[in-house]
Amino acid sequence: MHANTTTTTEPRDAQTDDTGTALEVTALEKSIDGSRILDGVGLSVREGETYGVVGPNGAGKTTTFRCLLGLLPVDGGSVSLFGTDPRMDDTVLERVGVVFEYETLQPTWSVRDAMAHACHGYGVPTDRIETCLAEVDLEPAAHDREFRDLSKGMKRKASVATALLHEPDLLVLDEPLSGLDPGTQARMRELIDDLRESGRTVVFSSHDLDHVQALCDCVAVIADGRTVVETPLSESVRVIEEPRPEIEAEQAGEVYVVSDDDPPADARTIDLEELYFSALGVET
Numbered sequence: 001m002h003a004n005t006t007t008t009t010e011p012r013d014a015q016t017d018d019t020g021t022a023l024e025v026t027a028l029e030k031s032i033d034g035s036r037i038l039d040g041v042g043l044s045v046r047e048g049e050t051y052g053v054v055g056p057n058g059a060g061k062t063t064t065f066r067c068l069l070g071l072l073p074v075d076g077g078s079v080s081l082f083g084t085d086p087r088m089d090d091t092v093l094e095r096v097g098v099v100f101e102y103e104t105l106q107p108t109w110s111v112r113d114a115m116a117h118a119c120h121g122y123g124v125p126t127d128r129i130e131t132c133l134a135e136v137d138l139e140p141a142a143h144d145r146e147f148r149d150l151s152k153g154m155k156r157k158a159s160v161a162t163a164l165l166h167e168p169d170l171l172v173l174d175e176p177l178s179g180l181d182p183g184t185q186a187r188m189r190e191l192i193d194d195l196r197e198s199g200r201t202v203v204f205s206s207h208d209l210d211h212v213q214a215l216c217d218c219v220a221v222i223a224d225g226r227t228v229v230e231t232p233l234s235e236s237v238r239v240i241e242e243p244r245p246e247i248e249a250e251q252a253g254e255v256y257v258v259s260d261d262d263p264p265a266d267a268r269t270i271d272l273e274e275l276y277f278s279a280l281g282v283e284t
């Protein structure tokens with residue numbers, strides 16, 4: 001899906017430039033206990049991109065992440081990581097680092113012990129531990145404390161440090177900025193920027209539209225288990241009020257998102273907040 005297309009199932013014009021696709025999710029479906037949780041999620045993430053996933057509580061963001069990482073079986077749709085279906089070849093998951101909001105490290109292990117265990121699992125030298133702890137700026141006093149005794153911000157940093165140990169090409173971060181004090185949040189934002197600078201691909205969910213607007217090259221708005229709109233964010237989002245046959249555009253509620261490359265003269269610029277509420281059909 002893409003602001004350059006009129007369909008909701010077609011991938012974002014994947015290769016109009018030289019970058020490859022890090023993650024491609026199409027028409028994902030998932031039911032749990034008879035309830036349809038995902039019903040048409042699509043994400044198209046280019047390599048090196050920072051990509052935001054936003055949507056109301058319960059929209060299906062975490063479930064999408066679980067499905068695309070193979071932690072939950074899917075009922076329909078496809079997932080491709082760097083061109084490989086992880087269900088066919090799960091070694092591609094070695095290129096991915098993951099941090100969920102709550103389930104992270106073993107509660108009774110010290111951060112260093114948990115990270116040493118992870119190093120062993122990944123087959124990477126334990127000297128990566130100090131490098132990654134420094135990268136996230138975790139206070140030295142926390143390194144040898146049990147994970148359960150850390151503050152929320154320390155837990156988040158320790159979890160991200162662990163996810164970086166094997167130098168993944170793609171980071172999937174579930175609400176990495178939520179519940180943090182302003183200083184820790186700023187550090188996390190810097191880290192996401194640093195990851196982008198180093199060429200990594202970062203996909204993260206958030207409820208903070210300002211963070212997503214500031215950090216992301218592209219955003220997907222998910223509601224009721226489906227992707228409502230996916231669009232680049234790097235410059236601005238341009239919309240027209242009515243569809244026109246000669247202009248490729250993606251509907252986002254009341255408005256139609258057009259390509260930023262060659263927008264019609266009467267296209268209007270909107271911010272992510274307006275796009276979000278329009279996509280959700282909420283009057284502001």
Ligand SMILES: Nc1ncnc2c1ncn2[C@@H]1O[C@H](COP(=O)(O)OP(=O)(O)OP(=O)(O)O)[C@@H](O)[C@H]1O
Nearest residue numbers: 032033037055056057058059060061062063064207
């Ligand atoms: N194991 C489960 N059993 C039953 N329902 C589930 C399960 N996991 C998720 N759900 C339901 O699926 C829906 C989507 O949940 P999910 O956590 O993916 O949403 P989310 O977009 O990440 O929400 P939030 O922004 O609040 O974190 C919710 O209605 C949730 O209750």
